[in-house]
Amino acid sequence: MATKAPQSSKSNAEATVDAADAERDADALQLDAFLPYLLSVLSETVSQSLSRLYGERYGISIPEWRVLAILGPHGTMTATEIGAIGQMHKTKVSRAVAALVEKRFLERERNRADQREALLRLTDQGRTIYEEFVPSARAFNAALVDALSPSERAQLQSILERLTERARDLSRSISEDQF
Incomplete structure (x- = not known):
């Protein structure tokens, strides 16, 4: 009795769509x-x-x-x-x-x-x-x-201050077309 070769569960069209989805996902902005x-x-x-x-x-x-x-x-x-x-x-x-x-x-x-x-x-x-x-x-x-430990609070405060300053710097750079 001859055995059949296993068939792919996806058609060529489905595989092409999956590849396009994967490429789009790789280029997508990951909001999380x-x-x-x-x-x-x-x-x-x-x-x-x-x-x-x-x-x-x-x-x-x-x-x-x-x-x-x-x-x-x-x-x-x-x-x-x-x-x-x-x-x-x-x-x-x-x-x-x-x-x-x-x-x-x-x-x-x-x-x-x-x-x-x-x-x-x-x-x-x-x-x-x-x-x-x-x-x-x-x-x-x-x-x-x-929700934060005292050291995490201090870190968060410092991080937020640094990010705020950095965002202001970036905003100035964008305004001056230097970004």
């Missing part, structure tokens, strides 16, 4: 190892979690909280200064400021030194919200970093 993506996911996850605390309590959005959190310890600032500290686009700052003014958490006053911009400060109500929320924000931060 892409630091900008991982940092973005972490940032968004933390922001959304934290926003559940202040969003429900005070009816404010993530950008609004960021403006309050930046103004809280600084007192009076311009929207440009808030945007620079918080790495927020001017449109996002402007919308957050308008919403906070409408809610009476923030007040604007024309800058006498530069009539084109306004000086922003927390109202008494805005200051109260900020002061009420600080303990919750600190507790959230403590719970988050509790």
Whole structure:
């Protein structure tokens, strides 16, 4: 009795598709190892979690909280200064400021030194919200970093500072077409 040669379970067309898939996968950006993506996911996850605390309590959005959190310890600032500290686009700052003014958490006053911009400060109500929320924000931060040992926390702080500086350097290089 003659035996048949084993048949491949895949046709030539299927093998070609598999090879193309393998090549595409090799060229694909592996998001689980892409630091900008991982940092973005972490940032968004933390922001959304934290926003559940202040969003429900005070009816404010993530950008609004960021403006309050930046103004809280600084007192009076311009929207440009808030945007620079918080790495927020001017449109996002402007919308957050308008919403906070409408809610009476923030007040604007024309800058006498530069009539084109306004000086922003927390109202008494805005200051109260900020002061009420600080303990919750600190507790959230403590719970988050509790996943790390004290030495890992120190390492993470150092790593984040170095990566932030490096990202700024890269941004400047890109702006100067040197990347």
